[in-house]
Amino acid sequence: MRAPACACDDRRVSIPPGTAAAPPVTPRLVRVSRGRLLAGVARGLAEHLGVDVLLVRILFVVLSVAGGAGVLMYGGFWIFAPLQPDPATESAQPVGRDRDLGMLLALGSLALGGALLLSALGIGLNPDLAVPLAVVGVGVVILWRQADDTQRERWRTATATHRWSGAVRAGAGVALVVLGGGAILVGPVDLNGRSGGIVAALVVTLGLGLVSGPWWMRMVRDLNAERGARIREQERAEVAAHVHDSVLHTLTLIQRSVDDPREVARLARAQERELRSWLYRPRADPGATVTSEIERVAAEVEDAHGVAIEVVVVGDADLDEHLGALLHATREALVNAAKYAGQWPISVYTEVEPQQVTVFVRDRGPGFQVQSVPEDRLGLRQSVVGRMQRHGGRATVRSEPGAGTEVQLEMPRSSS
Amino acid sequence: MTDQPPRPGAVRVVLVDDHRMFRSGVRAELASAPESAIEIVGEAEDVDSAVRVIEAEQPDVVLLDVHLPGGGGRAVLAALVPRLPDVRFLALSVSDAPEDVISVIRGGARGYVTKSITGPELAGAVRRVADGDAVFSPRLAGFVLDAFAATTDVAAVDEDLDRLTQREREVLRLIARGYTYKEVGKALFISVKTVETHVSAVLRKLQLSNRYELSRWATDRRLV
Numbered sequence: 333m334r335a336p337a338c339a340c341d342d343r344r345v346s347i348p349p350g351t352a353a354a355p356p357v358t359p360r361l362v363r364v365s366r367g368r369l370l371a372g373v374a375r376g377l378a379e380h381l382g383v384d385v386l387l388v389r390i391l392f393v394v395l396s397v398a399g400g401a402g403v404l405m406y407g408g409f410w411i412f413a414p415l416q417p418d419p420a421t422e423s424a425q426p427v428g429r430d431r432d433l434g435m436l437l438a439l440g441s442l443a444l445g446g447a448l449l450l451s452a453l454g455i456g457l458n459p460d461l462a463v464p465l466a467v468v469g470v471g472v473v474i475l476w477r478q479a480d481d482t483q484r485e486r487w488r489t490a491t492a493t494h495r496w497s498g499a500v501r502a503g504a505g506v507a508l509v510v511l512g513g514g515a516i517l518v519g520p521v522d523l524n525g526r527s528g529g530i531v532a533a534l535v536v537t538l539g540l541g542l543v544s545g546p547w548w549m550r551m552v553r554d555l556n557a558e559r560g561a562r563i564r565e566q567e568r569a570e571v572a573a574h575v576h577d578s579v580l581h582t583l584t585l586i587q588r589s590v591d592d593p594r595e596v597a598r599l600a601r602a603q604e605r606e607l608r609s610w611l612y613r614p615r616a617d618p619g620a621t622v623t624s625e626i627e628r629v630a631a632e633v634e635d636a637h638g639v640a641i642e643v644v645v646v647g648d649a650d651l652d653e654h655l656g657a658l659l660h661a662t663r664e665a666l667v668n669a670a671k672y673a674g675q676w677p678i679s680v681y682t683e684v685e686p687q688q689v690t691v692f693v694r695d696r697g698p699g700f701q702v703q704s705v706p707e708d709r710l711g712l713r714q715s716v717v718g719r720m721q722r723h724g725g726r727a728t729v730r731s732e733p734g735a736g737t738e739v740q741l742e743m744p745r746s747s748s
Numbered sequence: 749m750t751d752q753p754p755r756p757g758a759v760r761v762v763l764v765d766d767h768r769m770f771r772s773g774v775r776a777e778l779a780s781a782p783e784s785a786i787e788i789v790g791e792a793e794d795v796d797s798a799v800r801v802i803e804a805e806q807p808d809v810v811l812l813d814v815h816l817p818g819g820g821g822r823a824v825l826a827a828l829v830p831r832l833p834d835v836r837f838l839a840l841s842v843s844d845a846p847e848d849v850i851s852v853i854r855g856g857a858r859g860y861v862t863k864s865i866t867g868p869e870l871a872g873a874v875r876r877v878a879d880g881d882a883v884f885s886p887r888l889a890g891f892v893l894d895a896f897a898a899t900t901d902v903a904a905v906d907e908d909l910d911r912l913t914q915r916e917r918e919v920l921r922l923i924a925r926g927y928t929y930k931e932v933g934k935a936l937f938i939s940v941k942t943v944e945t946h947v948s949a950v951l952r953k954l955q956l957s958n959r960y961e962l963s964r965w966a967t968d969r970r971l972v
Binding site for chain 2: 608611640642644645646647677679681683692694696735738
């Protein structure tokens, strides 16, 4: 099974590392354009919370009447919750008398709430001020609602009548805001007083902000959307580049070496290793630790000798001189094992403990009688046992004919 | 799915993997093992079909791929483990990323093997899982040793579930060194049955321990 199994990976490569197992996304609060009365805030909230839309609307009205908090909340949701495109109903939006009536009702309760809010703040109840403010309020609502419609129009093919009525509505909104603002300036505000100039400037600035608000918001949102798209595009390009540089390249090489099964296995194994580390260890630390170095050594031996090496490491530590010697010894043991392992994979198990680091290298080759091997013939003797002893470590070789060979390397850790 | 009469005593297996090539490969491997007595009674390629086929067939063992369209092996486990306690799951994946391994084991799988496993080894693992034992690959054993490292704060772990006994540790070390259960038993002078008991105990701890380190460890390993 080994060869075909390795050839088919069950992970989609187009998923960038780090998001491979994306958690379910928390649904975001959106405004819904379908069946809305004003801005779709109530319906959006109702769908988000899973309650009846009527309940949310009543709550908004109650909150508006009782102190005006509902108006502030509604405004806040309107500004910050994005409008969700709803392609299913975009094409056939019913525009009927009922809906207009509902919209008037919603507007009325909003205006009432707004007036109450102002009175709560101690500004209102002066009809000279309240009427112009109400005019401004209606103008702003029309403007912002029109902005929503303009946004939706970008999702469908805008008809000429739509664009015309849109312009009319936007114009009406601007006119109302200007009218209301003017009325405030002409009417109740004493422009000749000391603060008259400041009040006038304030009213004009506020009016401008309210009129241009929707377009500012949209610009910010578009910028964000565009940046998101650019990041996705970059990630896609990176994945594509990687697939091209490594996977496609290896596949080409494999096709060229069909006559050499050993080379094919080696190429496939090297590619598998490389892809794995790319997928599962995206932020590999360049610093040399026991784990990274054992894996590197195993990879080199795999490449040079065309064997499969299974590496398991428990714990980790920074390298020092003695652990460097341990790595050398591990490499020798691996090379030796690779000569005898045959088709079976070699197992490397490394455990980093506070006092020492232990490495086991095990092959499933023919094995031998440890005592019967002459001193000079055993390649392990010098390079492995000698090296370990010089650095204060220990090497043990266990083998049995027919049951493979295991080399155990122990190196005490320098007290750091 | 099969036109042969069901073999009495055979282990009934459902194979869940989204690669048809891989499924046919496993089917051939398991069928060719002469003494295997393993019968593939159904196949599925995504979460929905897997839940359907497994519910209909009630197999002894499900060979379950970790990455599946429709929510992954995790979703299959979540849907079926509480309802079908007699069906045992063996996770089979090319991924050996720690969070994949730990999450399917915590989800209720009785073992985890990578797809590089040889046919006879896979047949052995299936039989072992069918008998109610756990199957640990060397890498899974290494993960467990790492996650249950002895160096953690002792005051925080006072429950039996949160630590491994010395014997369990020894067994896991040998498995991580590439020993078969038989070889582990021989090295520790215990029977294979005792080895299986130890491994099952470790699996239970791995599934039930709410030890904080376990999840933290799996996340940390991603960042190494």
